[in-house]
Amino acid sequence: MTPRERLDLLDPTEVARLGGVEIVAEGVVEGFLSGLHRSPFRGFSVEFTEHRAYQPGDEPRYLDWRILARSDRLFVKQFEEETNLRAMILLDASRSMSWRGAPERLTKREYAQRLAAALGLILLRQRDATGLITFDDAVRDVVPPRVKSGQWRRLLHGIVAVPEGRGTAAEPALRQVTSLLVRRGLVVFISDLLLDRSLALVALRFLRHRGHQVVVLHIMDPAERTLTGPPEVRFRDPESDESLVVRPRELARAYRDAVQHEIAAWRSACRRHGISYHDVTTDEPFGRVLRRLT
Amino acid sequence: MIFLHPLALLGIAAAAIPALLHLFQRRVPPEVEFPPLRYLSEAERRSARRLRLRHLLLLLLRTALIVVVVLAAARPLVPSHRSGAAHPPTALALVLDNSLSSGAVMGGQVTLDRLKTAARAVLRQASPDDRLWLVLADGVVRADGREELLSALESATAEARRLDLVAAVRAAAQVVGADPAVVREVLVISDLQGTALESDRVSLPAGVRVLALAPRPSPPNRGIDAARIASGAAVVTVGGTPGSGEVPVTLRLRGRDVGRGLATAGTTVTLPVGDPGPGWWVGEVAVEPDELRADDRRLVVWHAVPPARVAVGSGAGPFVSAGLEVLRAGGRVADGAGVTIADRPATGASVVLPPADPALLGQVNRALAARGVGWRFGPAGTPGLISGAGIEGVPVTRRQRLDGTDSGAVLARVNGEPWVVAAGGIVLLGSRLDTAWTALPTTPAFVPFLDGLVNRFARGETVVEEREGPVRVAFRTVGADTVGAIVYGPDPRESDLTPAEPSRIRSALGAELVADDGFAEAAFAGLRRADMSGLLLLVALLLALAELAAATLAR
DSSP states (O other): OOGGGOGGGSOHHHHHTTSSHHHHHHHHHHHHHHTOOSOTTTTSSEEEEEEEEOOTTSOGGGBOHHHHHHHSOOEEEEEEEOSOOEEEEEEEOOGGGGOOSSTTSOOHHHHHHHHHHHHHHHHHHTTOEEEEEEESSSEEEEEEEEOSTTHHHHHHHHHHHSOOOOSOOOHHHHHHHHHHOOSSEEEEEEEOOOSOHHHHHHHHHHHHHTTOEEEEEEEEOHHHHSOOOSSSEEEEOTTTOOEEEEOHHHHHHHHHHHHHHHHHHHHHHHHHTTOEEEEEETTSOHHHHHHHHO | OEESSGGGGGGGGGGGHHHHHHHHOOOOOOEEEOTTHHHHHHHHHHHHHHHHHHHHHHHHHHHHHHHHHHHHHTOEEEEOOOTTOOOOOEEEEEEEOOSGGGGOEETTEEHHHHHHHHHHHHHHTOOTTOEEEEEOTTOOEEEEOHHHHHHHHHHOOOOSSOOOHHHHHHHHHHHHHTSOOSEEEEEEESOOBGGGGOSOOOOOOTTEEEEEEOOOOOOOOEEEEEEEEETTEEEEEEEESTTOOOEEEEEEETTEEEEEEEEOTTOEEEEEOOOOOSEEEEEEEEEOOOSOGGGSEEEEEEEEOOOEEEEEOTTOOHHHHHHHHHHHHTTSEEESSSEEEESSOOSSEEEEOOOSSGGGHHHHHHHHHHTTOSOEEEEEOOOEEEEETTEEEEEESOOEEEEOSOGGGEEEEETTEEEEEEETTEEEESSOSSTTTBSGGGSTTHHHHHHIIIIIITTTOOEEEEEESSSEEEEEEETTEEEEEEEEEOOGGGGOOOBOOHHHHHHHHOEEEEOHHHHHHHTTGGGOEEEOHHHHHHHHHHHHHHHHIIIIITO
16 A cells, blocks of 8 residues: 555645545554554553464564574464453544634534544453543433444544534533543543543543543644734633634734643643643644554 | 935835835746755755845845945045045135234244145135135135135235224125135134224124134234324334333435434334425335334325415404414415415405404305305304314304305314315305404414414415325325325334233134144034044945855855
8 A cells, every 4th residue: 555545644734635533544544554554552452362473563572482492483372352441532522622713624524523433442442331421511422332233423423413512611521531431441632622621630530540541532623732813802702702803913923821820730740640641733744643542 | 423415315105115016026936846845945944044144134224235335325424534535515715814913923923834835735625615715815705626725825915904804704704604604714814913803702603613823922023104294204103012222213305314313112212204305205204114014114205395475364263463572483384475365366266254243244255256255154053163274173253155066175173064175266254353353372282283274275286195105105196286195104013922811812703712733623523523434335345245255255
């Protein structure tokens, strides 16, 4: 497969033009998995099944050194995936997620939908029970984690069907995860994190305390990282309707610092509690994000 | 501080523009959705103090920039002692003394060259906005441009004339004082000899400043003040610096020395002329060359004629006969019929006395009329004193009035009325030369008066005038006859090079004295000012750069 065919590495906007969330997710996952020679979520629910001859590109760490020592031949160990992993994807559907800094880019929500769909498909292909919670200032839709056929369709429906929300409050959704994941599982929290950080961290910490692996994907539009605009402009928060008149050129540096500070604060807090944190911009190829998760 | 363009200061009002724009120009900014407003609020909260300071700084910089640019446009001038500094439009009159004394050599340099150097330095500082005048020794006030006056300055030479500095400065001060310029100055560039300040003092118009080049010590000088021929000898008066030593005086005639003597300044020496024979003679009197060459020689002119031949007619009286006898003994007259003294006109030159009998006046008047004389004896006049013809204050007790119209013929007057007139070879006297008519015959002036009557007035003796000018002689002729001469020479007051006392200079001219090395700088200096517009524009540039830096670099 040539890089041109690797949808996971293409610009998200171009990929999105190929079709709906489903098509994009499948294309991305195909490309992603074709370039991946190992289980994307290793360490969870995988058991050794057999040996096979080594092929260029295989991970050297899966070489069976004993066979190599005895027969001077290269074999790699193959693992069989288990289905006992339960994963929940929490997707932020608040109003702020429907924003984009430039018309040629995907909105944060569009990007998050495709990323969540691809992630769900990967998990399901690993036979992990995967569920979905969409939320804004309340839980909007819940797809319990299942591995049976049709789950992919249900996930897609849950991802796409929820209308544009209002504010953002993650705690209810995070609390609901605890009831859906009774065993150790994987929680992927996809949001622009324009919410109360301390409250969200309490909930995430609780999940972590319950033994779940927690991954936070901080979705940002590139235009949110640097402040630009006309000489003077009134910026309005679509969720709270609060507004502020500023001169972007005057505040650009301070804004950039504030954003960096926020990211650093999230990263620091997450690291402190064993939470995996990734800041993602909507112009980043999906495959690259998925690879960061593996 | 003054401003060349004060109206430009109205632009200062523009300094309020930044503040007014800040206060009143409330634009409605475009509204844009922006979800991460919380980051923006945080950034603004952190930057609020910095932004307020920056906005204040920008406001101040922009206001200051406008003020500085407006001030620069108004061309502010501040007091300065810098030589290159500009000055406000000035009315300046330069009095350059190129009189005879400026030709003196002092310390190896001609005084006029020194004065021209100072004047040149002043004129070169003049700007096109200045009004300039130049007054030379001729007293003419020239108004012209800088280059033209510089040209006039370069062509000026030491002239054989005297400059009355007080009169020159007065004239200069009047033209300068009448000019509307704020700065008005009269610069006196002269050797400031004391004799140039003999007249009273200048009354300066308000606001006129007079600067004078400080005089330098002068060397002793001697010159020929006057020379005339009297009784066969040249009477030479030597002038110059009082107290200077003796100097040889030489009389040259026809290119050779005919007399020599010694004299000091202020004394007279008599040099014999001899008898060169009848005719016009021009001699040269000279002293040894010194620092001022122009007054070292002077010409002397005289007309050598034989003594008048005099005949005494009827009614002349005993005093006339006695006086003529004295003159005859002295060789001043001889017997003959060249001039007749009588109580009626003769055929030739005549001195006519009024007849003792008034009844004969009509006959005499008719005879005068027949001779074509425009004067006649009139009725008796009032007694009085004689004035003229070398006589002053001698009483006249009896006289006949002399009636005529040619006032140029009057040689002496009594009570303001003609007493001696000369016309057409006839000399009329209003009184007989007798003690019954006048006391003149009993005075020492009588014989010289009689000499003048017969040798000069009756024979129409030529007159030699003396005038100021380059040393030369001009003869007056009528037809083929030489009837007079004008001897030109320098004013003797120019020979005394002694500079006036500073106190006299100040009181006479109202001038400040400035030495040579500081004179050019002192000119225009009363209000010499440096143009600050260049500096202000530099400040404006720096302010603009600071504003640019504050507006961009601080982002």
